[in-house]
Amino acid sequence: xxxxxxxxxxxxxxxxxxxxxxxxAAIDRLVVGRGVLRQAAxxxxxxxxxxxxxxxxxxxxxxxxxxxxxxxxxxxxxxxxLHVMPARPRLAPDRxxxxxxxxxxxxxxxDSGGGLPVPLAIGSGVVNDLTRYAAFEAGTPFMSVPTAAxxxxxxxxxxxxxxxxxxxxxxxAPPRVILADLDVIAAAPAAMTGWGYGDLAGKMPxxxxxxxxxxxxxEPLDEIAWPLVQDNLRQWLADPEGVGRGEPAAVAGLxxxxxxxxxxxxxxxxxxxxxxxxxxxxxxxxMENLTHGGEKVSHGACVAIGCLTVLAxxxxxxxxxxxxxxxxxxxxxxxxxxxxERAIAAGFEDAVVAERTRQELREKWVEGAALAERxxxxxxxxxxxRARLSSHLMREGEMRRLLAAAGAPxxxxxxxxxxxxxxxxxxKARWIRRRYTVLDLLDEAGLLYxxxxxxxxxxxPLYA
Ligand SMILES: [Zn+2]
Numbered sequence: 001x002x003x004x005x006x007x008x009x010x011x012x013x014x015x016x017x018x019x020x021x022x023x024x025a026a027i028d029r030l031v032v033g034r035g036v037l038r039q040a041a042x043x044x045x046x047x048x049x050x051x052x053x054x055x056x057x058x059x060x061x062x063x064x065x066x067x068x069x070x071x072x073x074x075x076x077x078x079x080x081x082l083h084v085m086p087a088r089p090r091l092a093p094d095r096x097x098x099x100x101x102x103x104x105x106x107x108x109x110x111d112s113g114g115g116l117p118v119p120l121a122i123g124s125g126v127v128n129d130l131t132r133y134a135a136f137e138a139g140t141p142f143m144s145v146p147t148a149a150x151x152x153x154x155x156x157x158x159x160x161x162x163x164x165x166x167x168x169x170x171x172x173a174p175p176r177v178i179l180a181d182l183d184v185i186a187a188a189p190a191a192m193t194g195w196g197y198g199d200l201a202g203k204m205p206x207x208x209x210x211x212x213x214x215x216x217x218x219e220p221l222d223e224i225a226w227p228l229v230q231d232n233l234r235q236w237l238a239d240p241e242g243v244g245r246g247e248p249a250a251v252a253g254l255x256x257x258x259x260x261x262x263x264x265x266x267x268x269x270x271x272x273x274x275x276x277x278x279x280x281x282x283x284x285x286x287m288e289n290l291t292h293g294g295e296k297v298s299h300g301a302c303v304a305i306g307c308l309t310v311l312a313x314x315x316x317x318x319x320x321x322x323x324x325x326x327x328x329x330x331x332x333x334x335x336x337x338x339x340x341e342r343a344i345a346a347g348f349e350d351a352v353v354a355e356r357t358r359q360e361l362r363e364k365w366v367e368g369a370a371l372a373e374r375x376x377x378x379x380x381x382x383x384x385x386r387a388r389l390s391s392h393l394m395r396e397g398e399m400r401r402l403l404a405a406a407g408a409p410x411x412x413x414x415x416x417x418x419x420x421x422x423x424x425x426x427x428k429a430r431w432i433r434r435r436y437t438v439l440d441l442l443d444e445a446g447l448l449y450x451x452x453x454x455x456x457x458x459x460x461p462l463y464a
Contacts, residue, residue, distance in 0.1 A: 016182075016252045018155075020228045020263040026174045027155060027263070032255060034248060037145070037181040040069045041076035044120065044143060047177050051140075052117040053080045054108060056101060056131045059087035061123035061147045065184045069122055069145060081108055081117060090296050091126045095161045095170075101134035116140040121175070124148040124192065125299060128175075133159040136172035144175035148188035149196040149255040151299055152274055154178055155262030160299075166356050167287045174266055180255055186248040193251060194407035195300025197243050200257050201403055202278040202303040203233050205310035208393050209276030209437035215385040216377055218436045225268035229261055230392070236260075240405035277313075277437035278306035280429040285415070287353060287432075292416030301415050304408040308462055309426060311396035313438060316455030318390055322382040322445065327375035330446045334371060340431075347428045356432075363434035371444060378445065400461060411464050419463050426452055 015033040028047055031039065044053060053073060057066040062084045073080045083104055085091055101119070109116045120143045121131035128144055135142035136159075146154050153160070155178065158169040186193075207230045213219040236257030242250025264273040271279075282302035290297045335343075341358060348354040366374060378385075404410050412422045427448065430439035442448040456462065 016256055018256045018259045018263070019232060020224075020260050020267065021155075023224070023267055024155070024174070024263050026157065026266055027176065027178065029177045030155070030180070030259065031178070032180040032182065032252060032259070034182045036179055037065060037068055037184060038072055040072045040120075040145065040179055041078065043177050043179060044073075044118070045076070047143070048118045048141065051115060052108065052112065053078060054083060054105060054117040054119045055080045055122060056083045056085075056119050056127060056134075057122040058085045058091050058127055061087075061127060064122075064147045064187070065145055065181070066122045069120065080120075083119075085127075091130075092296070093126045093129050093159075093161045095133070095163045098130045098133035098159070098161060099137065101130055102137035105134060105138040105140060118142060120145065122147060124188075125151040125153055128154060129159040129161060132157075132172045132175070133161060133170055136170075141173070141176045143177040143179070145184075146178065146180050146255070147184055148192040149185050149251050149258060150188065150192040151196055151199045152258040152261045154180075155259045156265050156271075158265065158271060162287075164352050165287065165350050166353050167283050169271065174262065178259070180259070182248045182252055182255070185255060186246050186251045188246075190244065190246055190407050192298075192300075193243055193246060193254065194409075195298045195304075196254055196258055197237070197240065197406035198300040198304025198307065198403060198408040200233075200236060200254060200261070201399060201408070202276075202282075202307040203229050203261060203274055204394050204399060205278045205307055205314060205438070206274060206276035207233070208310070208314050208389055209435075210272060211385065211388055211392060212438050212441050213436045215381045215388075216374060216436070216441070219272065222268050222273070225264040225273040228264045228267070229273050232257065232260065234394075237402055240402045244405055244407045272435065276435065277310045277429060277439045278303055280433050280435075280437065280439070281306035281309055281425055283432060284425050284429055285417075290416060292414075297415045301409050304403050304410070305412060305415055305417075305422075305462070308396055308400055308403070308410060309422070309456065310438060311393065311399055312460060312462065313426075313442065313451050313455045314389060314393055315396050316451050317438065317442065317447075318386060320447070322386075323379050325375055325379050325445060327372040327379065330375055330444075331368060331372035333446060334367060334444070336367065337365060340365075343428075344431055347424075347431070360434045361431045364436055364440065366444070375445060378441065397461075410461070412462050419458060422462070423452055423456060426456065
């Protein structure tokens, strides 16, 4: 099984392994190494036979790797179809744009009277998400040539897209083949590598969220997906200085971590192994089209701040003694559903977003006796849960040092936010997803406002 996967290059020097990839049912080949781009046409033919190829890129990524990939195909006797989208302003992951690519895939087949072309995504997050969605919609597999270690979605089945302004993740399929050339990826702008590091760092608090959900009996840890991410995470994050300098060896470790995370999501069947409150916070800023310096703030930059935010709240939580909770009183004083519905309506201007948010929160909403019962359980498990969180999680200060070294943002103003905007997001982030996180624990225990006031005090380095 292992031969042929993950180990193709010979002349190119060392190839890098990605843990878990051999378990993927969807990904046939993942090649990570220097100079591997020249294998593009051969790998494509081995997997997809003589299907026509459609290169999908934006102007920047076409220059970074698309031109070279086109030459490799031409040298192999094939003329690729091209779909090159504008790189400026930064490409948005809109579902309508994905639908247009799907239509193009069908059109190429109709024009030739042959089979569907296989798209080859050349780019980072948005290009891959659009291609993943379009290929799935059109009913064809796809191949990916990543151009930056900027996010964790290369190996994932989900395409996070804007649908009527609400950020949704549509389950599609991962690429059948991923060809990650480290010379291309290491040459990406340093800021993009910092975003990838931020996205990977988010797995730390996301692990804490899963420990919380596990301890409360809501979502048990998975014996494959949990260790695949959490047992390797500190090692993947271990060379932030090398990442910051764009060294191929350090970037290889980062890319492997991001790729393995995507595999963990595929194996588990949801994004739980990779995404918790840190991503809920980030998704709000992404839905609000947060911009800084005239540019849309990237996913990884939002996650870096989300990561530090949630770790700061965990730091605060670890200093609390939850065995002293009074569940009946907390449950009696908790807001009722109509009150929360009004808060959602006030918290999201867009009616579509507010309605979808209401539906998500409803899925995990408990009140009255059920809430009191959950809090009783929390009291019981707290000593063990606290010990486990304390040993597993990195402290916020330590993560801050790593993120700064990797060139990721570490202050809310680095992504164009004020203290007020930041806190408002933290208070409402739990509403937008049914996934249970530490924000739910804090809110259900009646502690969220106190945690924000004290754990995210105005003197906190996030607000420097
Ligand atoms: Zn992410």
